[in-house]
Amino acid sequence: MAPSSANLLSSKTRKKTDSHLELIERELERRLPEASAHPPEIHEAMRYAVLGTGKRFRPLVVLAACEAVGGDPPKALLAACAVEFIHAYSLVHDDLPALDNDETRRGQPTCHRKFGEALAILAGDALLTRSFQLLGEVKPAETAVALIKELSEAAGTHGMIGGQVVDILFAEKGSGQALDLSTLDYISRRKTGRLIQASAVMGALMGTNSPAKLTRIRRFGSALGLAFQVVDDIMDNDGHLRLMSREQAREKVEGLIQEAKQEAARFASRGKRLLGLANFLLDSLST
Amino acid sequence: MAPSSANLLSSKTRKKTDSHLELIERELERRLPEASAHPPEIHEAMRYAVLGTGKRFRPLVVLAACEAVGGDPPKALLAACAVEFIHAYSLVHDDLPALDNDETRRGQPTCHRKFGEALAILAGDALLTRSFQLLGEVKPAETAVALIKELSEAAGTHGMIGGQVVDILFAEKGSGQALDLSTLDYISRRKTGRLIQASAVMGALMGTNSPAKLTRIRRFGSALGLAFQVVDDIMDNDGHLRLMSREQAREKVEGLIQEAKQEAARFASRGKRLLGLANFLLDSLST
Numbered sequence: 217m218a219p220s221s222a223n224l225l226s227s228k229t230r231k232k233t234d235s236h237l238e239l240i241e242r243e244l245e246r247r248l249p250e251a252s253a254h255p256p257e258i259h260e261a262m263r264y265a266v267l268g269t270g271k272r273f274r275p276l277v278v279l280a281a282c283e284a285v286g287g288d289p290p291k292a293l294l295a296a297c298a299v300e301f302i303h304a305y306s307l308v309h310d311d312l313p314a315l316d317n318d319e320t321r322r323g324q325p326t327c328h329r330k331f332g333e334a335l336a337i338l339a340g341d342a343l344l345t346r347s348f349q350l351l352g353e354v355k356p357a358e359t360a361v362a363l364i365k366e367l368s369e370a371a372g373t374h375g376m377i378g379g380q381v382v383d384i385l386f387a388e389k390g391s392g393q394a395l396d397l398s399t400l401d402y403i404s405r406r407k408t409g410r411l412i413q414a415s416a417v418m419g420a421l422m423g424t425n426s427p428a429k430l431t432r433i434r435r436f437g438s439a440l441g442l443a444f445q446v447v448d449d450i451m452d453n454d455g456h457l458r459l460m461s462r463e464q465a466r467e468k469v470e471g472l473i474q475e476a477k478q479e480a481a482r483f484a485s486r487g488k489r490l491l492g493l494a495n496f497l498l499d500s501l502s503t
Numbered sequence: 504m505a506p507s508s509a510n511l512l513s514s515k516t517r518k519k520t521d522s523h524l525e526l527i528e529r530e531l532e533r534r535l536p537e538a539s540a541h542p543p544e545i546h547e548a549m550r551y552a553v554l555g556t557g558k559r560f561r562p563l564v565v566l567a568a569c570e571a572v573g574g575d576p577p578k579a580l581l582a583a584c585a586v587e588f589i590h591a592y593s594l595v596h597d598d599l600p601a602l603d604n605d606e607t608r609r610g611q612p613t614c615h616r617k618f619g620e621a622l623a624i625l626a627g628d629a630l631l632t633r634s635f636q637l638l639g640e641v642k643p644a645e646t647a648v649a650l651i652k653e654l655s656e657a658a659g660t661h662g663m664i665g666g667q668v669v670d671i672l673f674a675e676k677g678s679g680q681a682l683d684l685s686t687l688d689y690i691s692r693r694k695t696g697r698l699i700q701a702s703a704v705m706g707a708l709m710g711t712n713s714p715a716k717l718t719r720i721r722r723f724g725s726a727l728g729l730a731f732q733v734v735d736d737i738m739d740n741d742g743h744l745r746l747m748s749r750e751q752a753r754e755k756v757e758g759l760i761q762e763a764k765q766e767a768a769r770f771a772s773r774g775k776r777l778l779g780l781a782n783f784l785l786d787s788l789s790t
Contacts, residue, residue, distance in 0.1 A: 249660055249661075253660075253661075254665070255660070255665055255668045255669050255672065257668060257672060258660050258664065258665065258668045259660060262660075305628075309624055309625075309628060312624065314619075314620035314621045314624060315621050315624065332601075333601035334601045334602050334671050335668070335671075337596055337599065337601060337602065337624065338596070338664050338667060338668055338671075340628070341592075341596060341627070341628075341631060341664060342659060342660045342664050344628060344631055344632065345631065345655050345658050345659045345664070346655070346659060346660075348635040348651060348655050349651070349652070349655035349656065349659060351651075352648050352651035352652045352655060353652075356644075357643075357644035357645045357647065357648040358644045360644065360647075360648050360651075361639050361644040361647050361648065364635060364636070364638075364639035364647075364651065365636070365639045365640075368632050368633070368635055368636035368639060369636065371632050372629060372632045372633060372636060373536055373540075373542070373545050373546060373549070373629050373633075374536075374540075377545065377625050377628060377629050377632070378541070378542055378545065380625060381542045381544060381545045381622070381625055382542050384621050384622075384625075385542065385544060
């Protein structure tokens with residue numbers, strides 16, 4: 217019996233996402249220094265922090281956004297790797313004893329448990345440095361500079377680091393202090409949301425100069441990024457759930473995903489993969 | 504009585520170096536986020552790590568190299584700040600308990616003693632990020648990309664971080680293991696030398712496209728950078744002095760400074776400030 221056209225479509229979509237995932241995994245491997253390069257210890261730690269695990273959500277957003285605006289996704293692979301290296305460095309440093317003090321991540325020992333604290337700190341530094349090195353290779357130079365501007369802003373103290381700082385300072389003050397919604401929103405938008413938004417914008421920059429398209433992608437990324445953090449909070453039973461019920465948090469996610477999907481839909485069939493990533497977030501709440 | 508022309512010249516030279524220092528201090532202040540910007544804690548830590556202390560040797564090299572190749576030194580100030588931010592981040596991270604575990608630097612509490620380990624790690628990350636953000640502002644974009652390439656290579660695992668890793672691993676193996684000259688050379692050239700060389704190259708890139716001039720500056724920077732580390736070893740009674748006498752180390756410095764000065768002299772009067780920085784290193788051995 218022939219499969220229904222709906223099934224066929226969804227199988228095609230899955231295949232296309234898989235092909236992006238494969239491209240990303242291969243490129244990440246290729247863009248990391250070889251483990252044997254001197255000094256091997258730091259390169260092993262960098263590879264450990266990036267390879268083998270991770271959903272590659274951010275690189276998938278980069279490629280999908282490139283496709284949505286009419287670009288050629290493989291051309292956005294350097295940008296996709298740069299974003300994933302930033303994400304990986306932030307996890308390595310966040311896991312350190314002085315910060316979250318985590319012993320495992322995704323079922324594996326954290327980088328500092330495996331390689332020691334000194335190498336973990338330096339591997340994070342090296343991934344951060346390598347990220348900008350990769351963006352420096354993008355052609356033309358004007359695009360490289362636009363990507364560097366977007367990523368440095370997103371990863372800096374007005375973005376990811378700023379969110380992390382406020383999160384830590386709040387935690388240090390102890391659970392006695394009430395978390396208010398504006399602080400929570402600040403942390404969520406910056407610690408996680410801003411880098412996901414930058415992923416979308418960077419992918420789009422590899423495919424268009426149109427201010428209108430870039431604005432649409434920026435709005436898509438803003439909604440998707442915040443939704444990602446609320447989903448994470450629901451999974452971890454933390455963050456938003458300190459201020460609202462699980463049902464309210466789920467409604468917030470649904471509203472944000474709705475926003476994101478409205479933006480994605482305006483790219484017509486080219487926006488399908490962006491829609492798919494938005495749906496992926498929603499679906500992850502039911503698993 | 505009128506001063507001799509030699510005295511006049513040397514006083515002029517000093518004044519010109521002072522003017523570069525003033526430009527650098529003002530620009531560093533201007534290019535750091537304001538302490539009051541949200542979240543203030545991280546911006547205070549970043550400013551603490553950069554302002555108030557430091558010889559600004561690397562930024563002075565940037566400006567002097569720009570002048571030597573015929574450029575306008577104030578135009579190299581963004582590059583000078585970027586290099587100093589990288590230097591400052593590396594000190595903050597090196598001082599951490601997991602690395603050198605230093606409690607003071609230049610007579611002040613180290614960043615993690617003053618702000619705590621978590622903020623020190625993040626302040627280092629933020630300075631590293633801010634460094635590439637600054638370079639992204641350089642015009643034209645082709646020059647920005649050339650600077651980013653040079654700095655990321657110098658600061659990465661084939662440069663500064665690589666040297667630091669080998670240094671740490673050697674220290675961990677304990678003093679029982681003999682340090683050989685090739686390992687020592689590897690550490691010295693990468694941990695310190697490579698960033699000083701990059702300072703010279705980046706300054707030159709702000710003033711010229713001439714491959715011949717850039718090669719000369721690269722050679723100058725290589726000799727100066729290694730000399731800097733040997734001088735540091737002599738002051739600290741470490742490193743090179745584990746493999747040679749103080750007198751031999753001093754001769755090594757003199758040979759390297761001689762090399763550097765030969766390259767600087769080929770820029771005629773425009774190379775005077777480069778000569779001055781080479782002499783400054785030699786002089787610091789007699790104080």
